[in-house]
Amino acid sequence: MIKTKKIKGLAAAAFFLFCLSALSLSSAAEGTPKKYKAIPLSDHMKGAWIASVENIDFPSEKGLSPREQKKEYRKLLDSLKEAGIDTVFVQVRPAADTFWPSKTEPWSVYLTGVQGKKPGLFYNPLKFMIKETHKRGMAFHAWLNPYRVTNSTDAVLTDDHFAKRHPETVVEYGGKLYYNPANELSRLHTEELIGELASEYDIDGIHFDDYFYPYPVKENGQEVNFPDSADFAKTGNGMSLEDWRRNNVNTLVREVHETVKRVSPDIAFGISPFGVWRNKSEETPDGSETKAFECYDKLYADSRAWIKNGWVDYIMPQIYWNFDHPTAPYGVLLDWWDGEVKNYGNGKVKLYIGLGLYKYSAGNNPWKEEDFEKQLRAIEERPGISGGVFFSAKYIRDNEKNEREIIRNFYPENRK
8 A cells, every 4th residue: 555645845846846857758859860760650550459457468477488478479460460450559558567678667567477577688578579560560559558557456566666656646546556647746757758668669659548537436336536636626726626637637648749749750649538528418519429438527538639639640439339339339439530530630630440359259248240340341431530440459369250350351452
């Protein structure tokens, strides 16, 4: 358990923030252009998420040797390549720990089973993964979670972990630890980490998924309040609690975009929000014709603001439902997001669709093959949508329901 404590003295806090913000994020920031030119965003993307949290996709388990990890990743990439996948979104910071020797955060627990433990004397997983991905002509987007510190109640942090050194940046909610979105120091820490990643590695993009403020936790049927009332009292500046929380997220998104572009204008920055922005109502007549969970009001993720202000290069809503879903129909949401990017993207933001492949492969009520193909066809029929990305890669690798063949055979061979 980490108990919150105040930094002793305003001068110390101010000095630390000054030093952190003054750190050189990259050679590019110092005036030396980055040599690597990132692969441009595809106009017909066929992508896949490779999740590392809880060892979902890669590595398959903690503690594998470097040789075993390399073998697994090569096999995974080869299966994706066979399916026609051209872009991978690899989770390289699953829980405030990393898949590279970072200066600011420890080695990931999902590599070795012990946070902070090197996976090998001369082994850099991220460098290896990027090289193997590019070798196959595929783009590599580094996927990070901006706020998660621990994903379980029994997680052990390294002694020198940023969250331990600065417990004032952390809050506990639902038995897990999060960097507080209202805390400036935690935000600057994440931005420094992303600057390091973008400047030192030949990545093609930086990617966030749908986790911003945590999904609400309930106890005895009641939603538990996120513990930020003290921060709101200090910095709310007359805003409503909801607008203040959205502003906290928007500040991070804007500053991450600025950080990435300062390092290299070629590197794309994009986000994959929950598939419903807001439901249509008297209050929100331009919402979607849905009756579902809303990321705007529950996760404080305002995707419209990101698109409208050009803070993202692409948006990738997770539309993990069928056409006939009773509260969030696939076709309705596809059209809504298509219109959203056309109306607010100024021709600069690409739209990709996050597809719930797992619901075909391993869902409790699995889709039929024709359901899956119908979803792909609907994307192809809308010229404003630039492709789709599948969650997750292991189903393409395992190919238990011919996922590889379905994806490969659906698209014409000459599509680039």
